[in-house]
Amino acid sequence: MERITFGVLGPVVAWDGAGGVLALKGPRHRAVLARLITARRRVVPVARLVTDLWDDPGPGAVGAVQTFVAALRRVLEPDRPARAPARLLVTEGPGYALRAAPGSVDAWRFEEAVVGAAQLPPAQALQQLEEALELWRGPAYAGFADEDWARGECARLTELRLRAVEQRAQARLDLGRAPETVPDLDAHVAGHPWREDGWRLLALALYRAGRQADALDALRRARAMLAGQLGVDPGPELRRLERDILTQDPRLDLPAGPSSAAGRLWSRVATDFDRTVAAGARARLESTVGLVRNLAVTGGGGLRAAGEHRLAAVAAAEESGDPELTARVIGAYDVPAIWTRSDDPEQAGRIVAAAERTLAALPDDGAHEAARCRLLATIALEMRGTRSPRGPRAAHEAEELARGLDDPTLLAFALNGAFMQSCTRAGLAARRDAIGAELVELAARHGLENFEVLGRLIRMQARSALGDFPAADAHAAAADRLAERHERPLVGVFTQWYGALRPAAAGRTREAEAVYEVAAAGLPAAGMPGVESGLLPLTRLSLRLAGAGTGFRQAAEHIDPDADWGPYRPWIEPYIRLREGDRTAALASLHAAPEPPADLLYEALCCVQAAVALDLGDRTTLTRLHTSLSPAAGELAGAGSGLLTFGPVARWLAALRQALA
Numbered sequence: 001m002e003r004i005t006f007g008v009l010g011p012v013v014a015w016d017g018a019g020g021v022l023a024l025k026g027p028r029h030r031a032v033l034a035r036l037i038t039a040r041r042r043v044v045p046v047a048r049l050v051t052d053l054w055d056d057p058g059p060g061a062v063g064a065v066q067t068f069v070a071a072l073r074r075v076l077e078p079d080r081p082a083r084a085p086a087r088l089l090v091t092e093g094p095g096y097a098l099r100a101a102p103g104s105v106d107a108w109r110f111e112e113a114v115v116g117a118a119q120l121p122p123a124q125a126l127q128q129l130e131e132a133l134e135l136w137r138g139p140a141y142a143g144f145a146d147e148d149w150a151r152g153e154c155a156r157l158t159e160l161r162l163r164a165v166e167q168r169a170q171a172r173l174d175l176g177r178a179p180e181t182v183p184d185l186d187a188h189v190a191g192h193p194w195r196e197d198g199w200r201l202l203a204l205a206l207y208r209a210g211r212q213a214d215a216l217d218a219l220r221r222a223r224a225m226l227a228g229q230l231g232v233d234p235g236p237e238l239r240r241l242e243r244d245i246l247t248q249d250p251r252l253d254l255p256a257g258p259s260s261a262a263g264r265l266w267s268r269v270a271t272d273f274d275r276t277v278a279a280g281a282r283a284r285l286e287s288t289v290g291l292v293r294n295l296a297v298t299g300g301g302g303l304r305a306a307g308e309h310r311l312a313a314v315a316a317a318e319e320s321g322d323p324e325l326t327a328r329v330i331g332a333y334d335v336p337a338i339w340t341r342s343d344d345p346e347q348a349g350r351i352v353a354a355a356e357r358t359l360a361a362l363p364d365d366g367a368h369e370a371a372r373c374r375l376l377a378t379i380a381l382e383m384r385g386t387r388s389p390r391g392p393r394a395a396h397e398a399e400e401l402a403r404g405l406d407d408p409t410l411l412a413f414a415l416n417g418a419f420m421q422s423c424t425r426a427g428l429a430a431r432r433d434a435i436g437a438e439l440v441e442l443a444a445r446h447g448l449e450n451f452e453v454l455g456r457l458i459r460m461q462a463r464s465a466l467g468d469f470p471a472a473d474a475h476a477a478a479a480d481r482l483a484e485r486h487e488r489p490l491v492g493v494f495t496q497w498y499g500a501l502r503p504a505a506a507g508r509t510r511e512a513e514a515v516y517e518v519a520a521a522g523l524p525a526a527g528m529p530g531v532e533s534g535l536l537p538l539t540r541l542s543l544r545l546a547g548a549g550t551g552f553r554q555a556a557e558h559i560d561p562d563a564d565w566g567p568y569r570p571w572i573e574p575y576i577r578l579r580e581g582d583r584t585a586a587l588a589s590l591h592a593a594p595e596p597p598a599d600l601l602y603e604a605l606c607c608v609q610a611a612v613a614l615d616l617g618d619r620t621t622l623t624r625l626h627t628s629l630s631p632a633a634g635e636l637a638g639a640g641s642g643l644l645t646f647g648p649v650a651r652w653l654a655a656l657r658q659a660l661a
Helices: 027-038 046-053 061-076 106-117 122-133 148-174 178-191 196-208 212-230 236-246 258-276 282-295 300-319 323-331 345-361 369-382 390-405 408-420 429-446 449-465 469-486 491-505 509-521 535-546 552-556 566-579 583-592 602-616 619-632 649-660
Strands: 005-007 013-015 089-092 095-098
Touching (some): 005 106, 027 061, 027 095, 027 148, 046 061, 046 095, 106 122, 148 178, 178 196, 196 212, 196 236, 282 300, 282 323, 300 323, 300 345, 323 345, 323 369, 345 369, 369 390, 369 408, 390 408, 408 429, 408 449, 429 449, 469 491, 491 509, 491 535, 509 535, 535 566, 535 602, 566 583, 566 602, 583 602, 602 619
Antiparallel strands (some): 005 013, 089 095
């Protein structure tokens, strides 16, 4: 099912998977949708919908609601077969529920981002808050804000937005960017003069910008407004700030620690670079790629932004008509990658196409082998999870070139490409472990901390697949230490999920479920849709099947057909058909599902298919899966992801052999 997203931070709207606006018809249709969104996936009884939509409902109100719901379903699920149950806007008990995925409503994403930003360092918090505030297109639930059912949610979201503006200002002040903070805070207090924290931040920004008199004037204006309109005196924080400004208390100054020194240095260098380097100079483009590469490892917002800027940089380089420059721009993005499914397959395809064009255009004179190596490694990385022969071939060529050039950074990049192409069949955990071991040794010897982190995570995954959890624990702990030392927050995403895999592999299902829920809550902010999409429902299924003796029946009741299964939906469809009692459709869905992608969840998805094939007694699929899984007989299915497991592959093979016998 195509992922639909919803917007309520402005006029109520729905978008299709390509970002196109869906035609929701009239205001009553939008009202029904908005009311269901406020319920946050819970059921709203029809009687409540009638009461909320009409001041004086007539006898046809219930039928009208049913008509609105039917029209919405046609828009939200246009490809749903006739008489097939709805998966998004569902009928349940006495009413309806919108089973929107956790990240599919802009207000929910906004709230999660603002709450999460409070726990981040200033630079990451600022990036996350700016992205969150960009989600607003107007007043929340525009057109329905005065309705009783929307009033409370609108007030809550508006308050959260004001808090986000103030958090953003505080982050800018913490980064030493007081002058640029003043205009936004001026506008903020003008529109919301009763917010004392806004006045405090404005006065502090003015003081740190060297405008002491203006800071005191701002505090006097705040005092006059509070006394004149609300009849109250300023609170203790404003009174204390006024006293501190008058005495020029040194505590008001930004601490002269490394972060502020670095901030001042950054500003000076950026200003000088902008003044002295010509606008069209190639040095600007190559310097930009270096920044983009560093941006990608700073956190979720940075990773998303880096992807956009990277593609723009490649396009700009190609426009120059210089293949050597383009090769440097493409190859400079040697950001270590651990997940073998692309976050943006379309963008990956465009990068691969540009790399192939550049390879063909480079002079074949032996002087560009390093550039060729980087382009080939890029192709191997970006073709991860696909079954094109080009990916493994590019990885092999890049590794051979790198070993001949005796360049440790180049070899680390090429090994990353080899890792990405090491999931072409089951049972390759030992091969990945060897790649990880070489990366750790190489990176430690040459100070390549990003690739040392990568090597540790690869070994954490591989040792998990091989059932060696003491070694996996050690590599996870080492990765966390490196991440803390070098400020690599995305590492924690994988080590936290590994923390849920540990009790799952030990059969402690309830403990694993709780840790998985916590880990999943942090994924939307990580900026890795290739990891996030469909993962939580898949982990829930893994916990059931790993403990169900490979029997489908014990796990069937836990299948949620309305969950966001993301890219795993084709392998879940047979379960949904079986849950509905249609064994013929289940068998057809089983045969229609493609071979699982060449990624770290290959064995896991084979086991997902095996459970249904065992229930249906489908010998064709049973034989195929036995052949596919046999090379991994000594591994834990799915544990090579470092995220989940379906239990020992040997147990699944035994069940398959028994069924075939």
